[in-house]
Amino acid sequence: MTVQETVLAIQKGEMKAQEVLESHLKTIQDREEEINAFNLVMTEEAIKEAEKIDSLVAEGKNPGPLTGIPVAVKDNICTQGIPTTCSSNILAGWLPPYDATIVERLRDAGAVIVGKTNLDEFAMGASTENSAFGPTRNPLDTTRVPGGSSGGSAAAVAAGFTPLAIGSDTGGSIRQPAALCGVVGVKPTYGRVSRYGLVAFASSLDQIGPFAETVADAALLLEVISGHDPLDTTSIPEPPLDLSSALTQGVEGLRIGVIDELSGGAIEGISDDVLACLEKAVEALTSAGAIVERTSVPSTVYGLSAYYVIAPAEASSNLARYDGVRFGPRVDAKTTSEMMVATRTAGFGDEVKRRIMLGTYALSAGYYDAYYGKSQKVRTLIMNDFAAAYEKFDLLLSPTAPTTAFPLGDKTEDPLQMYLQDICTISSNLAGHPAMSVPFGQGTDGLPVGIQVLAPATDEHTMFRAGAILEASNQGQS
Amino acid sequence: MTSKTLDGWEIVIGLEVHAELATATKLFSSAQNVFGGEPNTNIDPVSLGLPGSLPVLNQKAVELAIRVGLALNCRVQRSVFARKNYFYPDMPKAYQISQFDLPINEGGWLELPDGQRIGIERAHLEEDTGKSSHVGGGGRIHEADYSLVDYNRAGVPLIEIVGAPDLRSAEEARSYVSELRSILVAIGASDGKMEEGSMRVDCNVSVRPEGSEEFGTRCEVKNINSLRSLGRAIEYEAQRQVDIITSGQEVEQQTRHWDEADGRTHTLRSKEEAFDYRYFSEPDLVPLDPSPEWITEIQESLPELPRQRRINLSEAAGITPQEATLVVERNLDEFAIAAIEKGADPTRVLVHLENNLADGIGELTIESFAGLISLETSGDLSATQAKTVLADLADKGGDPKEIAAHHGFEAMDTSELETLIEGILADHPEDWTAFVEGDPEERKKKSGFFVGQVMKMTKGQADGKIVNDILLHRAEN
Numbered sequence: 018m019t020v021q022e023t024v025l026a027i028q029k030g031e032m033k034a035q036e037v038l039e040s041h042l043k044t045i046q047d048r049e050e051e052i053n054a055f056n057l058v059m060t061e062e063a064i065k066e067a068e069k070i071d072s073l074v075a076e077g078k079n080p081g082p083l084t085g086i087p088v089a090v091k092d093n094i095c096t097q098g099i100p101t102t103c104s105s106n107i108l109a110g111w112l113p114p115y116d117a118t119i120v121e122r123l124r125d126a127g128a129v130i131v132g133k134t135n136l137d138e139f140a141m142g143a144s145t146e147n148s149a150f151g152p153t154r155n156p157l158d159t160t161r162v163p164g165g166s167s168g169g170s171a172a173a174v175a176a177g178f179t180p181l182a183i184g185s186d187t188g189g190s191i192r193q194p195a196a197l198c199g200v201v202g203v204k205p206t207y208g209r210v211s212r213y214g215l216v217a218f219a220s221s222l223d224q225i226g227p228f229a230e231t232v233a234d235a236a237l238l239l240e241v242i243s244g245h246d247p248l249d250t251t252s253i254p255e256p257p258l259d260l261s262s263a264l265t266q267g268v269e270g271l272r273i274g275v276i277d278e279l280s281g282g283a284i285e286g287i288s289d290d291v292l293a294c295l296e297k298a299v300e301a302l303t304s305a306g307a308i309v310e311r312t313s314v315p316s317t318v319y320g321l322s323a324y325y326v327i328a329p330a331e332a333s334s335n336l337a338r339y340d341g342v343r344f345g346p347r348v349d350a351k352t353t354s355e356m357m358v359a360t361r362t363a364g365f366g367d368e369v370k371r372r373i374m375l376g377t378y379a380l381s382a383g384y385y386d387a388y389y390g391k392s393q394k395v396r397t398l399i400m401n402d403f404a405a406a407y408e409k410f411d412l413l414l415s416p417t418a419p420t421t422a423f424p425l426g427d428k429t430e431d432p433l434q435m436y437l438q439d440i441c442t443i444s445s446n447l448a449g450h451p452a453m454s455v456p457f458g459q460g461t462d463g464l465p466v467g468i469q470v471l472a473p474a475t476d477e478h479t480m481f482r483a484g485a486i487l488e489a490s491n492q493g494q495s
Numbered sequence: 496m497t498s499k500t501l502d503g504w505e506i507v508i509g510l511e512v513h514a515e516l517a518t519a520t521k522l523f524s525s526a527q528n529v530f531g532g533e534p535n536t537n538i539d540p541v542s543l544g545l546p547g548s549l550p551v552l553n554q555k556a557v558e559l560a561i562r563v564g565l566a567l568n569c570r571v572q573r574s575v576f577a578r579k580n581y582f583y584p585d586m587p588k589a590y591q592i593s594q595f596d597l598p599i600n601e602g603g604w605l606e607l608p609d610g611q612r613i614g615i616e617r618a619h620l621e622e623d624t625g626k627s628s629h630v631g632g633g634g635r636i637h638e639a640d641y642s643l644v645d646y647n648r649a650g651v652p653l654i655e656i657v658g659a660p661d662l663r664s665a666e667e668a669r670s671y672v673s674e675l676r677s678i679l680v681a682i683g684a685s686d687g688k689m690e691e692g693s694m695r696v697d698c699n700v701s702v703r704p705e706g707s708e709e710f711g712t713r714c715e716v717k718n719i720n721s722l723r724s725l726g727r728a729i730e731y732e733a734q735r736q737v738d739i740i741t742s743g744q745e746v747e748q749q750t751r752h753w754d755e756a757d758g759r760t761h762t763l764r765s766k767e768e769a770f771d772y773r774y775f776s777e778p779d780l781v782p783l784d785p786s787p788e789w790i791t792e793i794q795e796s797l798p799e800l801p802r803q804r805r806i807n808l809s810e811a812a813g814i815t816p817q818e819a820t821l822v823v824e825r826n827l828d829e830f831a832i833a834a835i836e837k838g839a840d841p842t843r844v845l846v847h848l849e850n851n852l853a854d855g856i857g858e859l860t861i862e863s864f865a866g867l868i869s870l871e872t873s874g875d876l877s878a879t880q881a882k883t884v885l886a887d888l889a890d891k892g893g894d895p896k897e898i899a900a901h902h903g904f905e906a907m908d909t910s911e912l913e914t915l916i917e918g919i920l921a922d923h924p925e926d927w928t929a930f931v932e933g934d935p936e937e938r939k940k941k942s943g944f945f946v947g948q949v950m951k952m953t954k955g956q957a958d959g960k961i962v963n964d965i966l967l968h969r970a971e972n
Contacts, residue, residue, distance in 0.1 A: 095547040108546070115540055117547060216546040221778035249549050250780050331778060334578050337589030338544045342644065353584055353642065380580070380773035389775060 117214020196467025
């Protein structure tokens with residue numbers, strides 16, 4: 018059943034929100050110990066929510082477009098009175114006094130929030146292994162990682178814990194785990210979804226987006242959470258998206274460019290399995306009437322380097338507030354500054370510390386121009402290259418991740434190998450453009466491959482047209 | 496400068512003034528912007544810098560910042576917010592949202608009452624910090640048992656006005672701050688209360704030999720809480736620097752702390768210990784680009800500034816603009832002009848407004864004020880009597896004639912006065928000779944003495960001016 022079908026069934030009284038919730042809670046009970054997708058399962062709160070939805074329906078009211086649908090929310094998104102940890106010890110015990118804007122929108126749409134999902138600490142990572150709550154495992158093969166940083170949300174959908182989940186994407190943190198777990202993941206245009214209540218990693222790159230089993234479900238969830246929010250000055254002053262017509266419109270006549278650098282060109286390390294799936298995706302889109310050609314976006318090869326200056330620089334500032342003064346645990350010491358050092362030393366994990374140091378250095382007097390300044394120029398270059406590409410093409414195409422899901426522990430000792438997981442996804446964050454990952458084919462290991470559809474800023478609609486075709490073609494094959 | 500050792504040296508002063516903007520809410524959130532209040536009551540997720548919170552710019556604060564820029568003759572321009580990063584417990588996010596390379600206002604000037612123009616480098620928007628208090632150990636952070644932080648002030652909008660190093664004495668620095676305060680109050684941007692910390696002054700001081708074109712090494716002095724301490728701090732700091740240089744050493748660039756109690760500045764940190772603030776553009780806020788129409792609208796809504804008001808009063812009263820300073824500062828200039836237009840003697844108008852109405856005009860009306868002055872100039876009331884009547888008018892209002900009658904003030908008969916003066920002169924023959932034979936200076940002194948005697952004997956009922964006339968008349972005949 019799609020989400021939309023379930024919603025209609027509950028609204029018509031054919032099913033109860035409580036029954037839908039119960040069956041999902043049962044799945045969670047069966048497999049959560051093995052998967053570890055959640056930092057917190059909100060069983061009691063969810064049951065109350067579902068009861069409320071059922072009574073609203075019984076009163077003849079329409080609770081909204083997500084009536085009774087269980088949703089998992091990444092644990093870096095604030096939920097009032099419910100722990101929000103970012104999978105970090107430094108936020109242990111902290112209870113946000115407010116809901117994130119998207120949490121309010123989910124509740125207003127009738128969704129039932131089931132739990133807070135695991136992530137790499139402060140969303141820094143690509144495997145969900147950097148977590149104070151232990152690693153999340155890939156439901157399709159539990160010896161492997163689900164990707165990250167939104168690995169908990171991707172795994173929750175892949176394991177059937179919830180049909181929908183919310184993630185955040187700073188350099189690929191929705192799309193890469195979606196690819197590795199075989200689900201749909203969308204990073205909307207920067208500013209499409211309010212960041213109010215999303216605990217910041219890198220403010221100019223962070224964007225909240227949906228996970229779902231299907232493209233249509235992802236579209237529905239994105240419609241609910243999108244739209245201007247006066248509490249986020251960087252949010253786009255537009256009403257919520259309406260993507261319904263995109264799902265059936267097809268790609269006839271659309272011009273789609275395959276990014277050469279990410280598809281066996283300049284950048285090495287994209288596996289043959291993945292490239293083979295990309296070829297099939299090109300065929301599928303072509304046979305659906307799109308005009309697909311290879312094209313070059315030359316500066317994407319510098320994206321990763323620029324990202325690993327800009328994101329840590331912003332993170333070093335965003336994470337400075339975790340000083341033990343106002344919230345979170347405190348390690349006592351003789352002086353205030355010693356207390357801050359001790360608290361941060363105990364509270365942050367290694368990867369977070371590595372990026373704070375990197376970012377602090379990049380912003381320091383005497384180094385700013387060489388690192389941060391230069392990276393901002395690369396960012397402009399990438400935007401210009403994308404703009405040039407979008408003069409010729411409506412959409413761009415590439416793999417989402419270089420490989421299928423890799424074994425746990427495989428890259429934990431080598432941060433650079435881990436960083437390379439985001440090689441295909443990072444440029445969209447730097448440009449602020451939307452991109453989505455759609456499952457398409459499998460590797461020789463039998464694990465799913467994701468294909469990335471990229472679109473110019475604010476054109477989620479055209480992006481979903483291609484996403485729907487890829488999904489239909491993939492289902493036709495399997 | 497009175498101090499001998501500063502002879503031959505020139506002091507160079509540049510001031511950075513922080514003024515809290517008079518908005519209802521904070522710069523980036525809807526928490527209240529009010530002075531005082533129970534600790535940590537005017538707060539919200541944004542002013543506490545809670546994870547996930549985001550700043551939203553307060554439009555009123557922008558409007559007030561533009562008012563300040565226009566009043567200080569600055570260029571109002573597209574600006575960008577920046578993060579100034581440093582760790583301190585009263586800084587909720589461990590960074591302050593400020594403006595760095597693109598401030599909202601740039602390149603203006605402020606004219607002192609004496610006509611000198613002092614450059615304004617920039618006037619930018621930023622948020623205030625919370626307040627720490629240290630408990631135990633005499634209130635100093637290093638010896639305290641524990642510290643408390645109040646975030647009520649965190650996020651309050653500030654305008655930081657950076658003046659050029661154009662000031663050359665403590666006197667000029669005080670005049671600059673006082674003029675700036677008058678402007679901020681006049682345009683409704685700030686209440687300008689130094690004692691409540693809503694206006695704070697950091698002072699950059701250096702010295703150089705007179706005639707030198709190069710700047711000396713400067714020190715920044717913080718913690719100046721009044722105009723008086725501003726003057727004292729500058730004089731102390733200049734002397735300290737001159738002493739260092741004349742003893743053959745070099746001034747070290749430092750941030751120093753003014754200690755009101757011991758009247759000295761103390762090292763806070765040296766140049767090497769200066770923070771690296773790691774400024775970068777604030778990604779949570781979009782660039783601020785006020786439309787030319789809005790700026791024009793704000794320009795047109797500005798009231799007349801103190802400088803123009805001094806000119807207006809000077810023209811009405813036949814004085815120099817500088818002489819109009821005090822009355823304009825007290826916001827009594829329009830009242831003064833109205834009274835003068837009603838025919839009141841300008842000199843008496845200014846004397847009363849400057850000296851006899853320290854607590855404001857109260858119930859005094861333009862009519863009663865003008866009426867009082869006409870009684871005074873016609874000789875019906877002495878200056879002392881007029882002062883008494885004025886106090887009553889300010890207190891309860893009423894008719895000056897009736898109040899004078901109620902006090903039993905009637906002009907003394909001139910012949911009565913003549914007799915009285917004759918007696919006094921007979922009692923003090925040496926003083927009288929000194930008056931008759933003295934130069935104008937001596938005459939003035941002695942006339943003061945005689946007027947004083949007359950006043951003593953008449954309990955202030957006599958008119959000093961008439962007494963003077965009688966004395967002069969007698970001396971010349």
